Amino acid sequence: MMNYSPFARFHLYRNPFGELTRYERAQLAVVELQPLIDWLEEPASPQAASPGRVVQLIGPCGHGKSTHLLALQKVLAMRYGEDAPDIDSACPYIYFPPDGQQPPLPTQRPLLVDEAQRMSWWRRRQLFSLAGPLVLATHVDLTPVCQRAGRPLLTIDLARPRSPAQLQAIFNRRILASLDDRGCNHRRQWHPLCLSLDQVVALQARFGSNIRLIEQYLYVAFQRFATEGQPWLPVT
Amino acid sequence: MATCHLSIKLDDEVPRSGGAPISGKVIVQVDKEATCKGLVVRTLWSTHGRGNVDTGQVGEQTVFQGTWQAGAEYSYPFKLPTASWPPTYYGSFLNVGHYVAAQAKLSWAIDQKAQLEYRVVAHDSPPDLKPTTAPSQPAGWIMTGIVVACLGIFAVLFFPLFIMLAVLGAPVGLLVYLFKVVLPKRVTGPVTCALKSPKVQAGNSVEASLAFTPAKSSTIKGIEWTLRCVEECVSGSGSNRKTHTHQLFQQTVRASESLQLQAGKKQAFDFQLPIASTAAPSLKFRDNKVVWTLKCRIDIPRWPDWTKTLELIVVPDPKASLGTHAQDYDLEESGQSEPVATTPKTQADDAWLRQVLSQIQQSQYAADQLQLVLAAVADFEFPMTVAIGQAIDSPELADQTVLAQQAVLAQQAQWWSGFLPLQNTQIAIAWPAVTPNRVTAGSTWTGTASIVGYDAQANRILLVAN
Numbered sequence: 001m002m003n004y005s006p007f008a009r010f011h012l013y014r015n016p017f018g019e020l021t022r023y024e025r026a027q028l029a030v031v032e033l034q035p036l037i038d039w040l041e042e043p044a045s046p047q048a049a050s051p052g053r054v055v056q057l058i059g060p061c062g063h064g065k066s067t068h069l070l071a072l073q074k075v076l077a078m079r080y081g082e083d084a085p086d087i088d089s090a091c092p093y094i095y096f097p098p099d100g101q102q103p104p105l106p107t108q109r110p111l112l113v114d115e116a117q118r119m120s121w122w123r124r125r126q127l128f129s130l131a132g133p134l135v136l137a138t139h140v141d142l143t144p145v146c147q148r149a150g151r152p153l154l155t156i157d158l159a160r161p162r163s164p165a166q167l168q169a170i171f172n173r174r175i176l177a178s179l180d181d182r183g184c185n186h187r188r189q190w191h192p193l194c195l196s197l198d199q200v201v202a203l204q205a206r207f208g209s210n211i212r213l214i215e216q217y218l219y220v221a222f223q224r225f226a227t228e229g230q231p232w233l234p235v236t
Numbered sequence: 237m238a239t240c241h242l243s244i245k246l247d248d249e250v251p252r253s254g255g256a257p258i259s260g261k262v263i264v265q266v267d268k269e270a271t272c273k274g275l276v277v278r279t280l281w282s283t284h285g286r287g288n289v290d291t292g293q294v295g296e297q298t299v300f301q302g303t304w305q306a307g308a309e310y311s312y313p314f315k316l317p318t319a320s321w322p323p324t325y326y327g328s329f330l331n332v333g334h335y336v337a338a339q340a341k342l343s344w345a346i347d348q349k350a351q352l353e354y355r356v357v358a359h360d361s362p363p364d365l366k367p368t369t370a371p372s373q374p375a376g377w378i379m380t381g382i383v384v385a386c387l388g389i390f391a392v393l394f395f396p397l398f399i400m401l402a403v404l405g406a407p408v409g410l411l412v413y414l415f416k417v418v419l420p421k422r423v424t425g426p427v428t429c430a431l432k433s434p435k436v437q438a439g440n441s442v443e444a445s446l447a448f449t450p451a452k453s454s455t456i457k458g459i460e461w462t463l464r465c466v467e468e469c470v471s472g473s474g475s476n477r478k479t480h481t482h483q484l485f486q487q488t489v490r491a492s493e494s495l496q497l498q499a500g501k502k503q504a505f506d507f508q509l510p511i512a513s514t515a516a517p518s519l520k521f522r523d524n525k526v527v528w529t530l531k532c533r534i535d536i537p538r539w540p541d542w543t544k545t546l547e548l549i550v551v552p553d554p555k556a557s558l559g560t561h562a563q564d565y566d567l568e569e570s571g572q573s574e575p576v577a578t579t580p581k582t583q584a585d586d587a588w589l590r591q592v593l594s595q596i597q598q599s600q601y602a603a604d605q606l607q608l609v610l611a612a613v614a615d616f617e618f619p620m621t622v623a624i625g626q627a628i629d630s631p632e633l634a635d636q637t638v639l640a641q642q643a644v645l646a647q648q649a650q651w652w653s654g655f656l657p658l659q660n661t662q663i664a665i666a667w668p669a670v671t672p673n674r675v676t677a678g679s680t681w682t683g684t685a686s687i688v689g690y691d692a693q694a695n696r697i698l699l700v701a702n
Binding site: 004005006009010011013014015018019020021061066095096097098115180181189190191192193196219223225226227228229230231232 | 243244284285286287288289291324326328331333350351352353355471473474475476580582583584585586587588590591592595598608609612613615616
C-alpha cells in the first residue's frame with residue numbers, strides 16, 4: 001500500500017486537477033474536432049482554387065485554444081504524417097511568445113499556430129505564402145488578414161459558454177485519468193469524486209467557462225479534501 | 237475490450253535509496269491473440285501538482301517481443317535501476333513520484349500501459365539539487381551564452397534604446413542600492429551574516445551567526461531571524477506563465493529586543509533553530525522547487541532596515557523524508573506505534589467515507605446508477621468505527637431492494653445491524669469468516685471494511701469487514 005501518498009486511499013496517484021503534460025492535454029481534451037477537420041479537408045471549388053483553408057480559434061486565456069490545437073495536432077498528424085518520425089514533424093505546432101525572437105515557420109502543412117495575433121507582419125506574409133491548411137489560435141480576430149490572403153476561413157468562438165455536460169466531461173475525464181492501476185475496471189467509467197451536473201452548474205455560475213480558473217479551484221478543493229478532510233466541493 | 241491487461245507486481249515494497257535496483261514482474265493477461273512489438277518496462281520519476289510536469293527516465297528494459305496467445309497469462313521479470321535523487325515527496329503544490337511503468341506496443345491495437353509507484357528515500361542531496369537522471373535540456377552555460385548573445389545583438393540593433401534604458405535604469409538601481417545597502421550600514425557598520433553550514437539535515441538545527449561593529453552610537457528596535465520554506469511552481473509558458481507559491485513553514489525568532497549600540501563595540505548573535513525530521517527537503521527542478529531561506533533583519537527605527545536572505549539546503553531525513561502533508565501517511569510503514577498527528581488523516585478518511593456514502597444515498601432510487609457506484613467503490617477499504625446493533629438475517633439478493641453481488645452476500649456467516657456514528661449512517665456488517673469475539677450487541681468495532689451493497693428496504697449500506 002502506498003501509505004505515503006495522500007491520494008492513494010482514493011486509488012489516485014495525483015491530484016487530478018494539477019498541470020498536465022502537453023501529451024496528456026491532447027489525450028484528455030474534450031473537443032469536437034470533426035467539423036474543423038471536415039472544413040480543412042473540403043476540396044477547394046474549381047471556380048476559385050484555394051491555396052488552403054484556415055480555421056481560426058478565437059477566445060480569451062483559459063478557454064481551451066491551446067488544448068484544441070494540441071488535440072488537433074494529434075489527429076492531423078495521424079492523417080497527414082504517416083511517414084513522419086514524430087508528431088511535430090507530421091503536423092508542426094508553433095507557439096509565438098509575448099517577447100523575444102519570433103520562431104521560424106516550418107514549411108510543413110498542416111500547421112498549427114498558437115498566439116497567432118503576435119505574429120509580425122513579416123511572419124504573416126511567410127505564413128500565407130505557402131499553400132496548405134492552417135489552424136490559428138488567437139485572442140484577436142484575424143479575419144481581415146485571412147481575407148486579404150484569399151483563404152477560406154472558419155472561425156470558432158471559444159468564448160461562448162460551454163454546456164455543463166461538456167465541462168463535466170472535461171473534469172471527470174481528468175479524475176479517471178489520474179486513477180492508479182489497482183482495483184476494478186468499473187472505476188474507469190466513474191469514481192466517487194466525479195462531479196455531478198449540479199456541481200458543474202454551480203462552478204460555472206461562479207467561474208463562467210474559464211476552465212483554467214475552475215481547475216485551480218478544484219486543485220485546492222481536492223488538496224484540502226485529501227489532506228485536511230474538508231468536504232469535497234463545498235459550497236461553490 | 238482491450239486485447240490484453242497489464243499489471244505490475246514488485247518483489248518487495250522496501251523504499252529504495254542510493255539508486256538501488258527495483259525488481260518485480262509484469263503480468264500480462266491476454267484476451268485475444270496479439271502481436272507485441274515490445275513490452276517495455278521503465279523506471280522514471282515525475283513531478284505532479286500546480287507546476288509544469290518535470291520528469292526523467294531512469295532505466296528501461298524490453299522484456300518481451302512476440303505473440304501472445306488468447307486466454308493465457310504471462311509473467312515477465314524485470315530489474316531496473318532507480319534514481320537516488322529526487323526523493324519521493326508529497327507537498328501541497330508539488331509532489332514527486334517514482335514509478336515503474338510498463339507499455340505493451342501492440343500491432344493494430346491501442347498500446348496497453350500499467351504504472352506502479354514505489355518510494356525513494358534520500359540520505360543526502362546533490363550539491364546542485366539536480367535529479368540523478370535529468371530530462372535532456374541545454375546545459376546552463378549554453379543557455380547563458382544564448383542570452384548574452386541575444387542581449388548583444390539587441391544592444392547593437394537598438395543602441396539608442398539600450399542607452400536610454402541604461403540611463404533610466406541606473407538611477408533606480410542606485411536608489412535601491414542606497415536604501416538596501418548604504419543607508420543601513422551607516423548605522424550598523426560592516427555586517428557579517430552567514431550560515432554555519434549551508435546544508436542541514438532535517439531533524440538537525442540550522443545555525444547562523446550575525447556580527448557587526450557600529451560606526452556610531454545609536455539604537456535599534458531589535459534583530460530577528462525568519463526561517464521559511466516555500467514551494468514555488470511555475471505553470472504554463474509565455475504569457476500564460478504563472479508562478480504559484482505555497483508556504484510550508486515559517487518561524488520568526490527574535491535574537492534581540494531594543495538595543496543601544498555603542499560606536500566601535502562589536503555585536504555578535506548566534507541563531508539556532510531545529511528543523512523537524514519530517515520537514516520538506518530542498519528540491520529544484522526546471523519549473524518546480526522547494527526553497528528554504530533564512531532571513532536576518534536588523535530593525536532600525538526611522539531608517540531603512542538592514543536585511544539579508546540566506547538560502548540553505550535542507551537534506552531529507554531518510555527515516556521520515558516525505559514532506560509536510562505526507563508525514564501522517566508514513567506512520568504505518570515506519571512502524572511507529574503511536575501516531576504523532578493522526579487528526580488530518582482521520583478527518584480525511586472520514587470525509588472520504590462521507591463522500592462515498594452520500595453518492596450511494598443520492599443514487600438509491602436509480603438502480604443503474606447505484607450499480608455503477610457500488611461497482612466503482614467495491615475495491616476500496618474504508619477505516620471506520622461501527623456501533624454494533626443486533627445479529628440479523630442475511631440480506632437476500634432475491635429481494636429487489638438489495639443490490640449486491642450474490643457471492644459476497646452468501647459468503648458471510650453472520651450479519652449484524654449497526655450504525656456509523658461519525659457519518660450518521662445505518663449499516664449492516666459481516667465478517668468474511670468468523671465474527672470476532674469482541675463483536676457483540678452494543679459493542680463498538682473499529683477497523684476497515686468494504687462496501688458490498690445497499691439494502692433499500694432497510695435503507696442501509698451493506699459492509700464486509702476486511
